Amino acid sequence: MPPVRKRARSYDAARTRAAVLAQFGNVREAVRGLGPEQLALPTRLGEWTVRELVAHIGMAVTAVHRALDRPTPPKQDVTVVRWPFATAANAGAIHDFTRGQATAHPDLDAHLAEVERSLRALLEQYPGGRLLETNAGALPLDDYLVTRTVELVVHTDDLNAAVPGLQVPYDRQALAAATRLLADALAVKAPGGSTEVRVPPYAVVQCVEGPRHTRGTPPNVVETDPLTWVRLATGRLAWKDAVADARVSASGERADLGPLLPLMA
Structure with a gap:
């Protein structure tokens, strides 16, 4: 008997967009209250401090901006479930870029406010089917936003682990999308x-x-x-x-x- 072909999971585009904005908003609200000593705390991410972790969260969201700035790929050549396997190859570049972002944006609250404002504007401007060149391959915008829920949930957890008592909440839809994408990736692996x-x-x-x-x-x-x-x-x-x-x-x-x-x- 031939193996059963599994249907690719679909994600509700409106819920995904709302989840990305909600979880980023949760992070922004929590970070607003952090003082210099808390921002200097170490994290479980190697040499990164909390300041660098926050800068990286902003960078993970503005990956959407950078992808939209690039030419539109001719066709989709990968599915979103392949994205988790493409992240490790860029670890060095991500580390360097994050360090640069932390230095370039000493006022993290103002930086995250601008990231949120510009993301909302881009999501109003571009349709969900607009193809993006990503580190995994060419993906539609709405699929790429599912990967942003993973970044936001994972790094919210990193923040909570680094700062005692911070307790940044998890948007339910963001946690659901991140969980499902990573579970589907296991089934692919x-x-x-x-x-x-x-x-x-x-x-x-x-x-x-x-x-x-x-x-x-x-x-x-x-x-x-x-x-x-x-x-x-x-x-x-x-x-x-x-x-x-x-x-x-x-x-x-x-x-x-x-x-x-x-x-x-």
Whole structure:
């Protein structure tokens, strides 16, 4: 029997746009209250301080601006689910650009306000189908905005980890889109139907080669919450630590996802 072809997930464009703006707004509001000592705190991202992390969040959003400034590609040549695998190749350039942004924008509140204003203007100006040249390939604007939810959710979590008591909230739709994209990326990396990965309430995917489950309780099941999944997929949390701390439940001989993670590094 030929393998079942999985239909690509679709995202509601209006909800995605609202989610990007909402999560960026959450970050902007939280950062407004940070003082020099908090901005100088270290983060879990190597040498970056909180100031550089905030500058990077602005940079992740203005990636939309930079892509719209470039010529329109002739055709789409990649799907959004491939984006997570393209990020590692640009780590060096991202690091250098982030350092430059942190230096160039000493007033982070004013900088983030301008980023938000200009993003709103661009989203009003350009249709969702406008193709962009991205680090993963040519994608429609609305698909690329889904990748921005991943950037915003991941780095909101980095901010919360770096600044005690900050507690930047997560927009529900942004967290949902980020969770789903990273779950689908796992299914692309490890195609198959022997293992069911559940991230309630946002995502369920089948993955890993082996006997395909068709009815009843799957023999191999992994379940976790959305933030834990995002941390696993992006290398913020090791699989063995998540299992040991009972942040992941994994049952079945094909339920060990450790060798497949992280998806982004």
